[in-house]
Amino acid sequence: MEYVIxxxxxxxxFPGIVANDNVTLQVQQGEIHALLGENGAGKSTLMNVLFGxxxxxxxxxxxxxxxxxxxxxxxxNDLGIGMVHQHFMLVEKFTVTENIILGNEPxxxxxxxxxxxxxxxxxxxxxxxxxxxxxxKIEDISVGMQQRVEILKTLYRGAEILIFDEPTAVLTPxxxxxxxxxxxxLIEEGKSIILITHKLKEIxxxxxxxxxxxxxxxxxxxxxSETNPDELASMMVxxxxxxxxxxxxxxxxxxxxxxxxxxVEDARGVPQVNDLSLSxxxxxxxxxxxxxxxxxxxxxxxxxxxxxxxxxxxxxxGKDITNHKPRKITESGLGHIPQDRxxxxxxxxxxxxxxxxxxxxxxxPYSNKGVLKLPKIMEKAKSLIKEYDVRTPSEMTxxxxxxxxNQQKAIIAREVDRSPNLLIxxxxxxxxxxxxxxxxxxxxxxxxxxxxxxLMISFELDEILNVSDRIAVIYEGKIVDIVKPEETNExxxxxxxxxxxxxxxxxx
Amino acid sequence: MEVLKNKFSGFMIPLVSVIxxxxxxxxxxxxxxxxxxxxxxxxxxxxxxxxxxxxxxxxQFTPLILSGLAVxxxxxxxxxxxxxxxxxxxxxxxxxxxxxxxxxxTPFLHIPLAILAAAAAxxxxxxxxxxxxxxxxxxxxxxxxxxxxxxLHVVNAIIRSYLLAPGERTETIHQSASxxxxxxxxxxxxxxxxxxxxxxxxxxxxxxxxxWKTTLGYELRAVGFNTNASQYAGINVSRNIVLSMVxxxxxxxxxxxxxxxxxxxxxxxxSAFTGIGFDGIAVSLLGANSxxxxxxxxxxxxxxxIGALNMQSVAQVPTQLIEIVIAxxxxxxxxxxxxxxxxxxxxxxxxx
Numbered sequence: 115m116e117y118v119i120x121x122x123x124x125x126x127x128f129p130g131i132v133a134n135d136n137v138t139l140q141v142q143q144g145e146i147h148a149l150l151g152e153n154g155a156g157k158s159t160l161m162n163v164l165f166g167x168x169x170x171x172x173x174x175x176x177x178x179x180x181x182x183x184x185x186x187x188x189x190x191n192d193l194g195i196g197m198v199h200q201h202f203m204l205v206e207k208f209t210v211t212e213n214i215i216l217g218n219e220p221x222x223x224x225x226x227x228x229x230x231x232x233x234x235x236x237x238x239x240x241x242x243x244x245x246x247x248x249x250x251k252i253e254d255i256s257v258g259m260q261q262r263v264e265i266l267k268t269l270y271r272g273a274e275i276l277i278f279d280e281p282t283a284v285l286t287p288x289x290x291x292x293x294x295x296x297x298x299x300l301i302e303e304g305k306s307i308i309l310i311t312h313k314l315k316e317i318x319x320x321x322x323x324x325x326x327x328x329x330x331x332x333x334x335x336x337x338x339s340e341t342n343p344d345e346l347a348s349m350m351v352x353x354x355x356x357x358x359x360x361x362x363x364x365x366x367x368x369x370x371x372x373x374x375x376x377x378v379e380d381a382r383g384v385p386q387v388n389d390l391s392l393s394x395x396x397x398x399x400x401x402x403x404x405x406x407x408x409x410x411x412x413x414x415x416x417x418x419x420x421x422x423x424x425x426x427x428x429x430x431x432g433k434d435i436t437n438h439k440p441r442k443i444t445e446s447g448l449g450h451i452p453q454d455r456x457x458x459x460x461x462x463x464x465x466x467x468x469x470x471x472x473x474x475x476x477x478x479p480y481s482n483k484g485v486l487k488l489p490k491i492m493e494k495a496k497s498l499i500k501e502y503d504v505r506t507p508s509e510m511t512x513x514x515x516x517x518x519x520n521q522q523k524a525i526i527a528r529e530v531d532r533s534p535n536l537l538i539x540x541x542x543x544x545x546x547x548x549x550x551x552x553x554x555x556x557x558x559x560x561x562x563x564x565x566x567x568x569l570m571i572s573f574e575l576d577e578i579l580n581v582s583d584r585i586a587v588i589y590e591g592k593i594v595d596i597v598k599p600e601e602t603n604e605x606x607x608x609x610x611x612x613x614x615x616x617x618x619x620x621x622x
Numbered sequence: 623m624e625v626l627k628n629k630f631s632g633f634m635i636p637l638v639s640v641i642x643x644x645x646x647x648x649x650x651x652x653x654x655x656x657x658x659x660x661x662x663x664x665x666x667x668x669x670x671x672x673x674x675x676x677x678x679x680x681x682q683f684t685p686l687i688l689s690g691l692a693v694x695x696x697x698x699x700x701x702x703x704x705x706x707x708x709x710x711x712x713x714x715x716x717x718x719x720x721x722x723x724x725x726x727x728t729p730f731l732h733i734p735l736a737i738l739a740a741a742a743a744x745x746x747x748x749x750x751x752x753x754x755x756x757x758x759x760x761x762x763x764x765x766x767x768x769x770x771x772x773x774l775h776v777v778n779a780i781i782r783s784y785l786l787a788p789g790e791r792t793e794t795i796h797q798s799a800s801x802x803x804x805x806x807x808x809x810x811x812x813x814x815x816x817x818x819x820x821x822x823x824x825x826x827x828x829x830x831x832x833x834w835k836t837t838l839g840y841e842l843r844a845v846g847f848n849t850n851a852s853q854y855a856g857i858n859v860s861r862n863i864v865l866s867m868v869x870x871x872x873x874x875x876x877x878x879x880x881x882x883x884x885x886x887x888x889x890x891x892x893s894a895f896t897g898i899g900f901d902g903i904a905v906s907l908l909g910a911n912s913x914x915x916x917x918x919x920x921x922x923x924x925x926x927x928i929g930a931l932n933m934q935s936v937a938q939v940p941t942q943l944i945e946i947v948i949a950x951x952x953x954x955x956x957x958x959x960x961x962x963x964x965x966x967x968x969x970x971x972x973x974x
Contacts, residue, residue, distance in 0.1 A: 420853060441856025450854070458854040463847045468840070472855045476837045484837050 196268025683924025744875020
């Protein structure tokens with residue numbers, strides 16, 4: 115059987131790590147083929163090999179049965195391979211058309227013929243049901259639309275095989291639904307699709323077949339009609355995966371965090387947290403459910419000392435920490451897994467080892483009288499890397515080189531290891547695969563069972579419902595209701611998050 | 623393995639840039655009707671042929687090391703200190719001022735005291751832009767440039783008003799504060815070589831130790847890479863910005879004392895900047911902001927400048943040509959992206 119794309123026994127090494135080891139991928143004409151694997155399993159490496167960004171050490175690539183040598187992305191383009199990147203590569207100030215023709219401008223006597231280009235773009239957009247306005251500026255259109263521009267870009271360049279790199283990570287549920295329709299339409303029009311993802315739900319919904327990679331090795335290819343999410347997950351992780359979080363009943367103890375009438379303003383002086391009160395006991399996980407932008411960020415920043423509270427009080431283990439310096443609050447027993455791991459969680463250019471002591475570098479045994487004890491730091495890093503299964507070539511590797519899941523594990527290792535009384539986890543599993551999510555959830559529950567208080571902020575209702583012992587719903591900077599996960603459901607939470615009221619008032 | 627590879631490529635880019643710079647210089651010579659082989663032979667002899675030129679070369683690059691360290695140190699914290707020139711001038715004056723006082727003090731106290739005064743003056747000149755940056759987010763490039771002009775004219779005014787001696791300069795400092803050494807002069811055929819090069823080497827070691835072995839260096843580097851994560855980790859970002867400029871300024875001030883206590887033993891009224899501070903930017907860039915890199919880059923620039931004198935007298939090539947070569951080297955380092963791209967491409971080809 116002839117495949118549109120066949121990658122045979124691909125091997126790609128990086129210093130200290132084998133990213134792809136004997137991986138085979140065979141894509142049939144007109145199918146949506148999923149490429150499934152954990153963060154850092156080697157999916158992106160394999161696709162970068164196909165796209166000509168990396169050269170494999172071993173293996174062969176065939177396009178429509180012909181052996182090819184893809185030396186750079188231009189060759190890939192000429193072969194009809196197009197990539198829709200996860201992080202869009204668009205010029206904000208340019209229009210849709212200008213972005214699409216960039217680097218491939220139709221010329222007319224030395225001038226760019228924008229009108230002709232716009233007409234072409236419109237025609238392609240219509241053909242595939244993309245509904246993109248060729249004259250709109252990128253900065254004015256939604257993320258979902260921007261992604262369609264990326265799709266248009268590959269189609270304009272004549273792509274027959276489209277690679278989607280985790281396309282749903284940045285989309286809203288509605289946009290995901292529309293994207294799935296677009297993918298189906300692309301297949302109807304004779305294209306083939308490779309979908310890189312770690313979301314099993316999407317694979318089950320749209321894909322025909324699925325190839326699984328685990329730790330760089332090709333595990334196998336299965337027909338979606340003959341499999342189920344459990345099987346896929348265990349293929350991906352290499353063991354059985356628990357989708358529901360395993361935990362016993364909570365045993366709340368004394369109060370750890372007390373927030374009273376807290377008001378926090380944003381940079382423009384608008385109160386984002388507005389007279390918020392909340393209390394948290396040791397031995398319980400409280401999940402904060404809410405639509406993004408209802409004061410969650412400001413609330414965390416105020417608790418952790420990164421933003422000044424206008425009024426109100428925050429007490430940690432009975433001690434007033436309102437508007438204390440971040441370090442003082444950290445030392446009072448706070449661990450913080452920040453929402454944005456690149457912005458706050460890590461110094462990406464520091465080694466993994468250096469990042470492991472970001473909160474403790476000035477303390478013994480990591481330093482003495484202002485002199486760093488590097489051997490002690492690296493020793494600690496090594497043991498944390500082992501304990502938390504952070505996959506990195508070594509503790510000297512820059513944090514930047516790690517996959518998202520492993521970066522997150524490094525942060526969690528650092529924060530949980532200090533055994534803080536209060537652990538704040540802001541979107542702790544954003545963008546991670548099921549294996550990593552399971553690991554992180556089990557760590558949060560473990561801390562709870564040790565008697566620590568865990569405050570979790572998440573936009574994923576699944577996560578909120580699965581992990582929390584109590585759910586506090588935040589709306590316009592206030593906690594509008596507190597519910598128990600076993601007494602509520604997604605619909606009710608969704609209503610509360612939008613400012614609605616519960617029918618019957620339950621007890622807390 | 624990865625670390626080794628990075629170190630290797632960190633060394634390759636400056637090396638390739640130097641070779642390309644010299645090649646481009648040769649081409650310019652050919653077009654201008656000079657013999658590049660004769661010129662470069664003369665240049666080489668002008669650095670290594672006898673002890674006198676070697677002594678002069680070391681003297682030349684001593685302050686360059688320190689001004690390079692000053693730029694590199696600030697750069698590690700994410701700051702671009704263009705004010706090294708001004709900090710160097712106030713350091714020079716401070717060292718000469720202390721050198722003129724305390725007659726009869728033992729050199730073991732007088733010299734350190736004069737160097738410390740230079741460091742303090744440079745640090746003071748660094749505090750102002752550091753504070754403005756930390757407190758009011760005023761960009762340090764603007765303020766440090768302005769501080770250069772203030773330094774030049776303030777230093778001149780002080781000399782003119784309080785320290786003037788015949789010849790538009792200060793008196794010569796007391797022997798007890800001088801870094802000049804009869805011994806060093808005698809073994810280098812009476813060059814102006816002085817003990818300052820030891821100070822510069824110590825400076826490089828201090829910078830390396832501060833940045834990589836102390837909690838302060840950890841904080842400075844963290845702030846340089848990511849201010850948000852530093853804040854999250856409880857590091858006082860403002861304090862570290864000011865501190866970085868203070869330490870950078872101190873290095874620059876000590877660079878000035880090399881001229882004040884070593885080469886000249888006095889300070890003249892200056893009609894223009896010395897250029898040592900600005901050359902420090904180039905040295906730091908070529909040295910990839912590392913202590914050892916700065917020492918090597920300063921040695922190269924110092925050597926080229928001294929060797930150029932011989933090149934002019936033997937091969938009649940104007941010394942300005944070496945300035946062009948230096949500029950080209952910097953140009954190639956700055957466009958290291960190109961070199962990296964080229965070598966990656968070669969690597970790829972080799973592997974297929």
